[in-house]
Amino acid sequence: MSEDTIRLVNIVSGARTGRSVANWFAVQATRYGGVELDVIDLTRTWLPDVTPELIAEDREQRPRAVCDLAPWLAAADGFVIVTGEHHGSFPALLKNTIDWFDTEWVNKPVGFISYGGPAQGLRAVAHLRLVFTCVGAVPVRAGVSLADTHPACTSRPDSISSGVDAAVGTMLGELGQWAGILRQHRATTNDG
Numbered sequence: 001m002s003e004d005t006i007r008l009v010n011i012v013s014g015a016r017t018g019r020s021v022a023n024w025f026a027v028q029a030t031r032y033g034g035v036e037l038d039v040i041d042l043t044r045t046w047l048p049d050v051t052p053e054l055i056a057e058d059r060e061q062r063p064r065a066v067c068d069l070a071p072w073l074a075a076a077d078g079f080v081i082v083t084g085e086h087h088g089s090f091p092a093l094l095k096n097t098i099d100w101f102d103t104e105w106v107n108k109p110v111g112f113i114s115y116g117g118p119a120q121g122l123r124a125v126a127h128l129r130l131v132f133t134c135v136g137a138v139p140v141r142a143g144v145s146l147a148d149t150h151p152a153c154t155s156r157p158d159s160i161s162s163g164v165d166a167a168v169g170t171m172l173g174e175l176g177q178w179a180g181i182l183r184q185h186r187a188t189t190n191d192g
Contacts, residue, residue, distance in 0.1 A: 006179040007036045009076040013094035014084045015043055017153050021115055022082045024152035025144075028168045034176060038072060042093050045069055050099045066100050073104035077179040079137070080171075083124050084116040090124035098131055106136035107186050109178035111171045112143040115153050120145035138182065140174040142167065 008029070012022040022039055029035045046065045062070075073079075083090045098105070110132045114121025122145050129139045144167045146153055 004180075005034050005036055006077040006176050007038070007075060008078050008080055008175065008179075009072060010037055010039045010080045010082060011094070011097070012039065012041045012043075012082045013091045013097075014082070017084060017115060018082050021113060021146065021152045025080065025082065025113055025168070028165070029172065032169060032172045035172065038076070040069070040072060042097055045097070047097055047100055050096050062100075070101065070104060073101055076104075076108060077183055078109040078111070078175045079105075080111045080113060080175070081128060082113045082115075083121060083128065085114065085119060085121040085124040088123045089127045094128075095131070098135060102135065105132065107182045107189075108137055109175050109182060110137045110139050111175050112139070113146070113171075114143065115146040115150070116148060120147055138178055140171060140178055142171040142174045144168055144171055 010022055010025060010029075012018045014021075019041060022041070026037055026039065029037050047069070048063050048065065081094070083094060086092075110128075112125045112128060114125045116124075125143060125145070132139050144164060146164065150164065
């Protein structure tokens with residue numbers, strides 16, 4: 001991986017529609033270039049539910065699924081979260097994942113692709129911006145919101161509109177800028 005390439009982890013928090021959107025985004029990221037993309041489907045990570053008794057200060061005492069996922073998150077320069085909206089917010093599965101990790105999020109940019117309902121998932125993103133800020137991540141300004149009728153949400157990911165295509169490019173550009181700045185900051189402050 002070159003210094004100009006950013007390694008993004010695309011975290012998918014929904015089932016069928018989320019996977020379709022994540023697949024669509026992977027094609028867009030490839031077109032953009034300079035991005036190495038890993039996809040993590042949270043429905044397949046088998047993270048246990050968070051309870052105070054399970055969250056251990058000692059990383060070796062964490063459950064196996066948490067230990068297996070941690071290196072993928074730690075190696076990322078940034079994250080793209082694909083989320084639907086559930087009762088005006090983001091899915092509990094995503095909150096559980098965020099809560100299991102701490103240093104893996106710190107000083108890394110986060111972009112959002114949302115879908116669903118009349119708000120196109122934007123209420124979920126508003127809540128996620130607060131949560132990710134609290135864990136030390138840096139949410140980028142640009143994001144992508146998709147109507148339920150968008151081809152990426154209806155399993156026809158090859159068909160895109162120029163407006164959405166431009167939004168993806170803007171978000172990836174911001175992620176790239178912040179990833180470079182924050183990668184250098186982590187290197188000088190021993191945060192990663």
